[in-house]
Amino acid sequence: MTSGLWELVLEGIWVTVQLLVCSALVATAVSFVVGVARTNRLWIVRFLAGVYTEVFRGTSALIMIFWVYFVLPLAFGWQLVPLWAGTLALGLTYGAYGAEIVRGALNSVDPAQREGGIALSFTPWQRMRLILLPQAVPEMIPPFSNLLIELLKGTALVSVMGMGDLTFSANLVRLALQESTEIYTYILLIYFAIAFLLTRLMRGLENKLKAGLGKQVGSTPDKELRRPETTGVGAGGALG
Amino acid sequence: MTWDWGAVADFMPRFWDGLLLTLQILALGSLISFALGLVWALLMRAPSRFVRWPVGAVTEFIRNTPLLVQLFFFFYVLPEWGLTFSALTTGIFAIGLHYSTYTMQVYRAGIEAVPAGQWEAAIALNLPVRRTWTAVILPQAIRRVVPALGNYVIAMLKDTPILMTITVLEMLGEARLFAQQDFQFTEPLTVIGVAFILIAYPASLLVRAMERRLVR
Numbered sequence A: 001m002t003s004g005l006w007e008l009v010l011e012g013i014w015v016t017v018q019l020l021v022c023s024a025l026v027a028t029a030v031s032f033v034v035g036v037a038r039t040n041r042l043w044i045v046r047f048l049a050g051v052y053t054e055v056f057r058g059t060s061a062l063i064m065i066f067w068v069y070f071v072l073p074l075a076f077g078w079q080l081v082p083l084w085a086g087t088l089a090l091g092l093t094y095g096a097y098g099a100e101i102v103r104g105a106l107n108s109v110d111p112a113q114r115e116g117g118i119a120l121s122f123t124p125w126q127r128m129r130l131i132l133l134p135q136a137v138p139e140m141i142p143p144f145s146n147l148l149i150e151l152l153k154g155t156a157l158v159s160v161m162g163m164g165d166l167t168f169s170a171n172l173v174r175l176a177l178q179e180s181t182e183i184y185t186y187i188l189l190i191y192f193a194i195a196f197l198l199t200r201l202m203r204g205l206e207n208k209l210k211a212g213l214g215k216q217v218g219s220t221p222d223k224e225l226r227r228p229e230t231t232g233v234g235a236g237g238a239l240g
Numbered sequence B: 001m002t003w004d005w006g007a008v009a010d011f012m013p014r015f016w017d018g019l020l021l022t023l024q025i026l027a028l029g030s031l032i033s034f035a036l037g038l039v040w041a042l043l044m045r046a047p048s049r050f051v052r053w054p055v056g057a058v059t060e061f062i063r064n065t066p067l068l069v070q071l072f073f074f075f076y077v078l079p080e081w082g083l084t085f086s087a088l089t090t091g092i093f094a095i096g097l098h099y100s101t102y103t104m105q106v107y108r109a110g111i112e113a114v115p116a117g118q119w120e121a122a123i124a125l126n127l128p129v130r131r132t133w134t135a136v137i138l139p140q141a142i143r144r145v146v147p148a149l150g151n152y153v154i155a156m157l158k159d160t161p162i163l164m165t166i167t168v169l170e171m172l173g174e175a176r177l178f179a180q181q182d183f184q185f186t187e188p189l190t191v192i193g194v195a196f197i198l199i200a201y202p203a204s205l206l207v208r209a210m211e212r213r214l215v216r
Helices: A003-037 A043-058 A061-076 A082-107 A111-119 A124-161 A166-177 A181-213 A221-225 B005-043 B049-063 B067-080 B087-112 B116-124 B129-166 B171-182 B186-214
Strands: none
Touching: A003 A043, A003 A082, A003 A124, A003 A166, A003 A181, A043 A082, A043 B186, A061 A082, A061 A124, A061 B129, A061 B171, A061 B186, A082 A124, A111 A124, A124 A166, A124 A181, A124 B067, A124 B129, A166 A181, A166 B067, A181 B067, B005 B049, B005 B087, B005 B129, B005 B171, B005 B186, B049 B087, B067 B087, B067 B129, B087 B129, B116 B129, B129 B171, B129 B186, B171 B186
């Protein structure tokens, strides 16, 4: 491979990383808003948040991407910049999976904690911010870590729409060289390296947060079998 | 926003073709992933680390890289090595292999969840290794993992549209072909989007019901 082609791959890595960071931020925001809404007192809020998660978990991420690229401009007259279209489609889809993680973690906090908050006459917002979330967030990190890897894998889908990410650059190199073994092996290795880095980062974060609560690190086989979040992008697997 | 029911009607015959192919891919892909996943899970319990280490590394690698790139790898690289398969065969194999690295972890968890007393009882009864697995451990483990495997079948359903990129005409492939010929994107894409929800949501309810029954 020539240096010009490597430049193409480097640009691809940069686009993939940008897309990953932007859509991870959107997905995190969506997860917390929708996940907290699913524990709301009012049934209508819970219902709407439930509809959102079921709809976005029900369709495929690739179909969402097609929809945002082709239907949104026609139907509403919004033509988004490719990066934002990809961010929107991925952020909304993976946010729905994240919402299930947030909801599960909030529900797994000992009910006595919530009751204690009520007894001390905390407002609902104070209970969420000062009691529930600090205990629930460390529980969310391992499933969020898996979801982040799934999101990284999901970013490859935008290449189908012609966005110049890592996978797209591989296709260009294949067309230029008429040879595919080498480039696809490199691309797979690069994705694996990014995923490996992300896993390490998230594990460090988990250890840090759990140390603050004085809790054990690690998961049991029982947890693996009862994970509602696995419905979908295969967000299973405690990596390693 | 304009919605043309005529376009929906024109698309429906192709939709059924696409749905049929999607379900075929799903059925075969699931079978491959269930079988291969069990093989990986059993190899990971092999006594020698020279078996465990390579299997662990390869499956970890497959799990952490995008299915789309793996699909391109099999579709473009295998012919260079002199192995030519149809796009459909390649796609089914790639999706089955990808998901086998997930089902492997489910099996592993299921095997680990079998109480230690069962292993000890098998040893006490002097059962040979093969019989310990087939008559004692696996029946209990598989019962526990059925709902989790069901979850991965649903996940696989949502990954089948990726096969469109290697020219397989499943639902999204049919929709795109129709859209390009008739310049009507809204209707076919919305129809298949709704179809996915209509299949995936009841399926996930079914899995949850199984979970309540089988995993205590």
